[in-house]
Amino acid sequence: MFLLRPPTPAQTEQFLTAQRALKATSYGELCATREGQCPVGYLSDQHRFVLGAGEACFRRAVAALRSWQVFETPWVTLLNPDAPFEVGATLALLVRHLGFYSLIGNRVVYLLEDERRVGFGYGTLEGHAFAGEERFVVEWLPTGEVVFELFAFSRPALPLARVGQPVVRRFQAAGAAQYGAAMVRAVQGPEASPHDPDGGSASSMP
Template identity: 40%
Template sequence: MLMVPPCRIGGDRTCWHAERLSARLNDTVELIHRLMTQSGVPMPDSQLRVVESLADRFTTTPFSYPEVGATRQDQLPRGYRRLEARIDVGHGRQRFLEVSDRLLTWQIHSESGLALQVSDPQVRQGAILIATLPLGPVKIDTRCRVVYLITDDRRAAFAYGTLPGHPETGEERFDVELTDDDRVVFNLRAFSRNAWLLARLGSTVSNRVQAMVNRRYLAAAAS
């Protein structure tokens, strides 16, 4: 829990504690901004570990948001940041099968610079994912569970939702599609908002990190 001491009331009723916290958050924003946009955040080698005990720990844990499965719907829920992005990643069935296999074996995630612990080597409904994103001296841990899985001749897709302890609440869908004109398209759909008080105070940091990770997903799918 974030504890903020009582405010010092002055002529302008300025709380110096809030000012100090704001200054520190701004410093953090600038640090992460430099890491991401100037020197770049180094992407470590793919790190993927299968930890079957995760299923025992988190299978019955409730999701941290009520709109479970809403990434299947045409309209994403209100009250969240919403994302819809797509990128062409090739042509033909062979390319579709290749990207689908990488998606459904967690490779696109691990190739995005995330260190992963998963309960299953293949994506399945109910699978648990704990992802760690290194940002210089800072590491961000996330916990998710797969909400649904779709596989057919022209689509491979799944969505996972956040569990308690994740700095965000919401759901994200990853979708590889073979279109009627033989293009292979990778789609992202998500809705989320900050869960922790500190994450809300540092929402600029959180939003930038989320945008960076989503760009990496798209780049990994296209590789």
């Protein structure tokens, strides 16, 4: 859904009601990102940020992820931040770009709840410019480092996305950086800057 101005609360709720009623995601390879798999016919992207080290850092990062602070960015805003951190939750995301707004829906399709690795994967719903899935993970590595990682696969779902894919990919790169910056701020404080040790590519979808 494309808008010239941010949606009203009533519009957001109407959109969420419609998205929650959808029975399936807009792609068939459900939960493929759980094991880092990219299905044939999709582009994959990965990005990793160092958040700090130690158990206290890991606990802060997990709390930030579970409260959706990853979406506290200048570019992407979660319009229903009270959504439960659970499989089946539908998220309404407002994306700002090129002087207009996009209202898109994604559904949480799995959770990762290990002792040293916590995260979730969400998939696109009908109306999204791209079809695919993205994984958001916080991990406490054996080295002691705590990292935040994005992994995604996607392909254009609308004609406009196909035509403008080079431009869209630049926006996706900016989006990945903003997700990383949001997690770094949540864990380290507002003055911290994100660091990508891998020099990875952008996450492929909001």
